[in-house]
Amino acid sequence: MAPSHDDEILVLRAQQGDREAFRMLYGLYLDKVYNRVKSRVPLQYVEDVTQDVFIAVIRSLDSYEHRAQFNTWLYTIVNRQIADFYRRSHEPSGPAIDLDANDSAEVALVYDPGDTEDWPLLQVAFNGLPEHYQEIILLRFADGLSFAEIAEQRAQSLEAVKSLYRRAIQSIREKLNGTQLE
Template sequence: MTDETLVIRAQLGEREALAELLARWQVPVWTYVRRMLDADRADDVSQEIWLAVVRGLPRLREPGRFTPWLFTIARRSITERLRAEYAEKTPVAGDSTAEDPAEATVDRATLVSALSALPVLEREVLVLFYLEDLPVDECAYICQVPAGTVKSRLNRARRLLREHLDEKGYRP
């Protein structure tokens, strides 16, 4: 069953459809959030995201655009959390573990360190494009920027990631 069908059924009040939709997207959303924040904050922000999804799902006008809508909510939640923390000027210790498929290429700690060293905007598009496998146009929609901006951020993110890995002594 497609996400679009599940969304429509959930909008019509079918709790099973909503539960299936949440089960299907829980891990990808948490993984995205985890790649942007540490584990403790990822759990809290993920709960906030799902609360916003449940509240907003009845107003979703294009059920076929569920994925970019969902990741837009996730992005906003992450941004709000970071903005609140920066406003408080409270340093947050990062967790150096993440569940990702890149372990075969670069060890996990090196990859997480390299990702966390990237500026938030570049890290965000890199995670959406490469780790969440979203196309450029959906990344642009989620980030609310033109596709060309996504491409330039991806280019910069790749360059910065390569430089960081070179500094750490990683050679492909």
């Protein structure tokens, strides 16, 4: 689901103190935030970091100025809370992207989710990607967006998004092939 005009209306209502509007925003974004956090922090901390994200949203909602889409602003908070988690903890940083939840032929070409021995290598490969490649993969898998939704959200053509995605997957494939996965 791509961000919509309805999100902005809900944000305006929430900024005016409408708790039901905030609950609706929470309902719309909880799974996406949870999946993003799950792709970046160890599983045992996902719920805590997700909670921290929404606490930060509540605290800073009044500062949202509608210059960017709400989900862009929200994902900035998600990234900040993940960074804060790693600053506070002694956990090694790096994504733990959950590709297992997605039945994708593209990912199957890169990684067999049943093969847990290679999981750290996938994390290293993903972490080594440029940020725009990481983002396109997160939008596709963590957020579950279609290519058309990603294109709309990023204000890019559908072909540009597909091309970026293919380059990101190819980059992961090359990084994994550069290491011995056997």
